[in-house]
Amino acid sequence: xxxxxxxxxxxxxxxxxxxxxxxxxxxxxxxxxxxxxxxxxxxxxxxxxxxxxxxxxxxxxxxxxxxxxxxxxxxxxxxxxxxxxxxxxxxxxxxxxxxxxxxxxxxxxxxxxxxxxxxxxxxxxxxxxxxxxxxxxxxxxxxxxxxxxxxxxxxxxxxxxxxxxxxxxxxxxxxxxxxxxxxxxxxxxxx
Amino acid sequence: xxxxxxxxxxxxxxxxxxxxxxxxxxxxxxxxxxxxxxxxxxxxxxxxxxxxxxxxxxxxxxxxxxxxxxxxxxxxxxxxxxxxxxxxxxxxxxxxxxxxxxxxxxxxxxxxxxxxxxxxxxxxxxxxxxxxxxxxxxxxxxxxxxxxxxxxxxxxxxxxxxxxxxxxxxxxxxxxxxxxxxxxxxxxxxxxxxxxxxxxx
Numbered sequence: 001x002x003x004x005x006x007x008x009x010x011x012x013x014x015x016x017x018x019x020x021x022x023x024x025x026x027x028x029x030x031x032x033x034x035x036x037x038x039x040x041x042x043x044x045x046x047x048x049x050x051x052x053x054x055x056x057x058x059x060x061x062x063x064x065x066x067x068x069x070x071x072x073x074x075x076x077x078x079x080x081x082x083x084x085x086x087x088x089x090x091x092x093x094x095x096x097x098x099x100x101x102x103x104x105x106x107x108x109x110x111x112x113x114x115x116x117x118x119x120x121x122x123x124x125x126x127x128x129x130x131x132x133x134x135x136x137x138x139x140x141x142x143x144x145x146x147x148x149x150x151x152x153x154x155x156x157x158x159x160x161x162x163x164x165x166x167x168x169x170x171x172x173x174x175x176x177x178x179x180x181x182x183x184x185x186x187x188x189x190x191x
Numbered sequence: 192x193x194x195x196x197x198x199x200x201x202x203x204x205x206x207x208x209x210x211x212x213x214x215x216x217x218x219x220x221x222x223x224x225x226x227x228x229x230x231x232x233x234x235x236x237x238x239x240x241x242x243x244x245x246x247x248x249x250x251x252x253x254x255x256x257x258x259x260x261x262x263x264x265x266x267x268x269x270x271x272x273x274x275x276x277x278x279x280x281x282x283x284x285x286x287x288x289x290x291x292x293x294x295x296x297x298x299x300x301x302x303x304x305x306x307x308x309x310x311x312x313x314x315x316x317x318x319x320x321x322x323x324x325x326x327x328x329x330x331x332x333x334x335x336x337x338x339x340x341x342x343x344x345x346x347x348x349x350x351x352x353x354x355x356x357x358x359x360x361x362x363x364x365x366x367x368x369x370x371x372x373x374x375x376x377x378x379x380x381x382x383x384x385x386x387x388x389x390x391x392x
Contacts, residue, residue, distance in 0.1 A: 019370045021224035022294075025303060028216065070279065073297040074271035081264055110263075113220045113301040117294055170216065171382035178374030185371060 003135055005191050006125075010139035012187040016114055017147040018180060023114030027148055028173060030105070037152035041145030043105040045138070047087060048115050051080045052137035055119040056130055076119055081110045114144060151180060198323050205327025207391075211304045212335035212377075213384040218304040221295045222336060223373040229352050232340025234288045235295065236333025238281070242273045243305050243332075244325040250313040251321035257314075266309045267300065274299045304332060342376050343367045 014020055017027050023044070030040045055076050063069055088106045091099040109115060118140050122133035154176055163172050211217045221239070226232040249269050250257075257265045278296050281289040289296065299305070308328055313321040341351055347367035349357035357363065366372045 021220050021370070021373070022298075024219040024223060025216075028219065070275060073275050073278065073300055074268065076297075077267055077271050077300050078264070081267060110301075113298045116301050117298055120294060120297055166382050166386050167378075169385075171378045171385070174374050174378035174381065178371045178378060181374055182366075182371040185369060 003132075006132070006136055007139045007142075009191050010136065011143040011146060012184065013190050015143045015147055015184050016118070016140045017144055018177070018184045020117070022117040023112050023144055026105075026108060026112055026114075027151065027177070028170075030108075031148055031152040031155055034149060034152045034156060037148045038145075039101050040105045040108075041141070041148055042101065043109055044112065044114065044144055045141040047080075047084060047106070047109050048118055048141045048144075049134060049137045050087065051083055051115050052119050052122050053130070053134050054083060055079055056122060056128075056133045059123055060130075072120070076116060080115055080119070084110050114140070147180070147184075151177060154180070198320065201320055201323050202327040205324065205329070206331040206334065207388060209328075210331045210335060210384070211328055212332060212339075213381045214388075215304075215307075217307055218302045218332060220298060221302060222339065223370075223377065225292050225295050226336055226340040226343055226373060227368050228344045228348070229337055229340040231288070231291050232336035232338075233333065234285070235292055236329070236336040238277050238292075238296065239299055239302060239304070240325075240329030240333055242270060242277060242299050243308060243329045244322065245273045246270045246305055246309055247313040247321040247325035248318060250309045251316060251318045254314045262314065263306075263310070266306055266314075270305055270309070271300045304328065339373075339377055339380060342380065343372055346376070347372060 016022050026040055030036050084106055118137050122136045125132055209215055212222050221235050225235045246269050312324045345351055346364045349361055349363045367376060
């Protein structure tokens with residue numbers, strides 16, 4: 001039951017993009033086409049889960065016992081950067097088709113604040129455990145995927161719309177994101 | 192050296208022509224996430240300005256020592272060190288702001304504005320022009336965040352820098368304090384910014 005609540009909270013109520021504002025750069029940047037947004041979501045799911053797993057273990061068994069808690073930010077970002085690099089090399093070797101699909105997005109993920117954000121937030125969960133932290137990461141990446149893909153589908157339709165000159169480009173996209181966020185606000189109080 | 196900008200132009204470009212928020216869309220996460228009041232926006236802007244300034248200085252000093260293959264991890268370590276300093280200083284001296292900004296303080300590390308300036312400017316230019324660049328960009332970022340925070344605070348709470356402008360029981364547009372308001376306010380601000388900067392040109 002607890003896990004269902006985490007899932008619903010992460011996907012709908014506290015959606016990582018639309019209500020916590022993490023990962024806005026890829027949200028605005030790679031949402032032109034539905035196909036690329038699906039690829040980006042896959043890459044984020046992969047890296048976010050792996051990164052949370054590794055950083056959680058590192059924090060619990062290395063940083064905390066050694067009293068180096070204040071080095072959290074610097075170690076986490078290094079681990080994530082190294083991890084992304086490693087995943088890229090391994091995917092190239094093991095599964096070329098998957099690399100073809102996700103390859104372009106992997107370097108972008110190092111500076112995706114959603115990954116670092118979720119790794120840090122996972123440490124602050126109630127009676128956090130390894131399983132819970134990893135589940136939290138998966139739930140959040142589903143939330144990210146939902147927001148990104150819905151937004152991309154709306155943007156594809158917007159191509160055909162007649163938008164006033166001053167609102168073209170960035171402003172209209174932000175406005176759409178605002179309305180989407182407003183819709184997700186309706187889920188408040190669900191859990 | 193393609194074209195040597197004068198230091199004054201170098202400074203001003205960060206505020207208007209290449210404004211990080213309205214024009215280049217860098218660092219959007221903190222821009223939207225912490226601007227529920229003008230004070231938070233100002234605090235975040237200054238914290239980012241400090242990290243940007245220090246990392247630009249360090250990167251431009253060591254630019255010839257850092258091998259180009261590992262430059263990105265090297266930049267990230269430099270930035271992360273200064274972010275850790277900011278985190279500790281805020282926690283010790285301004286706990287109120289530390290609570291308000293929360294997760295977004297460690298996330299200054301992944302603010303693409305800072306890494307972007309280190310990569311695009313500080314690693315190619317002298318210390319002096321990197322300082323000027325960091326000040327221009329940082330102040331441009333701070334102005335944008337404070338402006339967005341002010342608009343949201345006035346509309347959503349009827350106050351500015353915690354100074355109440357309407358009576359206590361007046362109805363305000365709560366929407367603007369909530370997440371959707373961030374997107375909507377920034378959408379109209381950037382539309383206005385485009386309009387005004389097109390006029391100036």
